[in-house]
Structures are given as structure tokens and as C-alpha cells.
Amino acid sequence: MPNTPLQDKVYLTYLDWFQEAEKDRRWKVHSDIPWEKTTKGNVPEELVSIVETFTGIELILPDYISELLHFYRKCRGSSWFIANWGYEESKHSLALDKWLIDSGSRTDDQLAAYQDQVFHKQYQTHCKSPRQAVVYTMVQELATCISYVKLEKQVKEYEDAALSKLLYFIFRDEMAHYKFNLEVVKIHLEEDREGTIKQLIYEVQNFKMPSTDIIPEWKKRDQIIQSHDVMNQEVFVESIFLPILKALDISKKEWKRFSRELKAALEITSV
Numbered sequence: 001m002p003n004t005p006l007q008d009k010v011y012l013t014y015l016d017w018f019q020e021a022e023k024d025r026r027w028k029v030h031s032d033i034p035w036e037k038t039t040k041g042n043v044p045e046e047l048v049s050i051v052e053t054f055t056g057i058e059l060i061l062p063d064y065i066s067e068l069l070h071f072y073r074k075c076r077g078s079s080w081f082i083a084n085w086g087y088e089e090s091k092h093s094l095a096l097d098k099w100l101i102d103s104g105s106r107t108d109d110q111l112a113a114y115q116d117q118v119f120h121k122q123y124q125t126h127c128k129s130p131r132q133a134v135v136y137t138m139v140q141e142l143a144t145c146i147s148y149v150k151l152e153k154q155v156k157e158y159e160d161a162a163l164s165k166l167l168y169f170i171f172r173d174e175m176a177h178y179k180f181n182l183e184v185v186k187i188h189l190e191e192d193r194e195g196t197i198k199q200l201i202y203e204v205q206n207f208k209m210p211s212t213d214i215i216p217e218w219k220k221r222d223q224i225i226q227s228h229d230v231m232n233q234e235v236f237v238e239s240i241f242l243p244i245l246k247a248l249d250i251s252k253k254e255w256k257r258f259s260r261e262l263k264a265a266l267e268i269t270s271v
């Protein structure tokens with residue numbers, strides 16, 4: 001079966017994105033981070049625990065890849081993106097793990113026990129279509145990027161050059177992941193503006209990170225994340241929701257109108 005025009009556009013978007021990734025964004029876990037500048041005991045335990053939480057989130061990788069590839073199998077642009085995305089995400093957990101061990105913040109056994117707990121639960125996406133998956137992933141990647149940006153700001157004063165550098169590499173990757181998904185959402189908007197905006201409204205109003213159900217002691221960990229302004233409601237509105245509306249050129253008037261319609265439609269279907 002020939003590709004649809006949407007699949008062709010996604011593939012062209014991927015080619016541009018991949019070329020830029022190869023040219024400007026490749027980094028190596030073992031040789032591009034100044035590991036010799038890792039500090040021991042400088043970074044406070046609460047920030048260390050956020051690093052540990054984030055390495056747990058990065059471990060959801062196998063579940064995430066298998067769930068997303070199921071949607072995108074027939075769309076080469078999206079499938080190839082997931083393959084490349086998986087490679088990049090795999091480096092994030094390797095780098096975070098290495099820092100936790102090298103800094104003496106966690107032992108091999110402690111990290112193995114934590115990872116075992118994370119792997120114990122399997123992540124299942126709530127998404128039911130490729131469009132829903134790309135809209136959700138766009139929001140989630142920007143939320144992830146902003147969380148790393150905020151964490152990098154918080155750790156700066158403790159002068160751990162290795163941690164700062166690896167957080168920089170990670171948030172730069174996460175921003176690129178957001179941008180690919182953003183471009184694909186724009187393609188969906190061209191095809192079905194109303195349907196795509198309603199999907200976005202649903203995903204924003206019901207948004208939660210995959211980690212909520214997977215990471216052990218999530219409530220306690222989330223409180224620490226929120227108290228350090230790494231992610232909370234205010235950060236979500238200012239740094240995720242409003243920038244996405246702007247990037248997609250969706251007016252507040254349009255958002256309100258479709259929100260009302262979506263609410264009414266969901267009320268009818270739930271009767």
C-alpha cells in the first residue's frame with residue numbers, strides 16, 4: 001500500500017531532524033562528560049534523589065518503544081524516529097547511573113535494587129491512535145526537557161561539572177525530541193485542525209508523566225521535585241502549555257471554543 005501524504009511529510013520531517021542530530025547533537029557518554037570533575041558529597045541528597053528519580057523515568061524505555069512502535073509500524077518517518085530516539089534515551093540513563101555511582105551517592109547494589117523495582121511494573125500507554133500518541137509525546141518531551149533544565153539550574157551552585165554537562169546534553173536531546181513531535185503535530189493540524197486541537201486539549205487536561213505509576217515512592221519523589229520547582233503546576237502552565245500553544249499558533253479563543261465542545265461531547269459519551 002502506498003504511503004499517505006501525511007506519512008510522506010512525516011518522513012521528510014524525520015530526514016531533516018536526523019541530519020541535524022547527526023551533525024550537531026551527537027555526544028558520547030564515556031568521553032564527552034568531564035567525569036574526573038565529579039564531586040563527592042557536594043550535591044544535596046534531595047537533588048541526588050531527583051537524579052535517581054529521573055534515571056528511573058529513563059528506564060521506561062523498552063515499554064515506551066514497544067508501545068509506540070506498535071502505532072507507527074507503517075510510518076517509516078515515525079518508526080525510524082523511535083529507533084533513533086531509543087538510542088538517545090538509552091544514553092540518558094547510562095550517564096545518570098554513572099554519575100550516581102561515581103559521585104558515591106549510590107552504591108551498585110542500591111541502584112540495582114531501585115532499577116529492579118522500576119522494571120517490576122510495565123508501562124502501558126493510554127493512547128489509542130498514532131495522532132494521540134504524538135500529541136501526548138510532544139507534551140511529555142517538553143515537560144521532560146524543562147524538568148532537566150530546571151534541575152541543571154538547581155545543581156549549578158554545587159559546581160559538579162560532570163553532572164552539569166550531562167544534564168545539559170540530556171535537556172538538549174529532550175528539546176530535539178519535543179521539536180520532532182511538534183513538527184508532526186503541525187502536520188496533523190494541517191490535515192484536521194479541529195480534531196488535533198481537541199486531542200491536545202484532552203492530553204493537556206489529563207496529563208500525567210508515565211512515571212506516576214511506575215517509579216517507587218512516587219508521591220514522596222514528586223513532592224521533592226515540586227518543592228525544588230523542577231516541575232509543578234506553575235512550571236507546566238508557563239513553560240509547557242503556553243509555549244506549545246504559541247508554537248502551534250493556537251489562539252486562546254480557539255482553545256476555549258474547542259474545550260467547551262470537547263467537554264460537551266465527553267459528557268454525552270459518558271452518559
Ligand SMILES: [Fe+2]
Binds near residue numbers: 058144174
Ligand atoms: Fe531522556
Ligand SMILES: [Fe+2]
Binds near residue numbers: 089141144173174177
Ligand atoms: Fe526524550
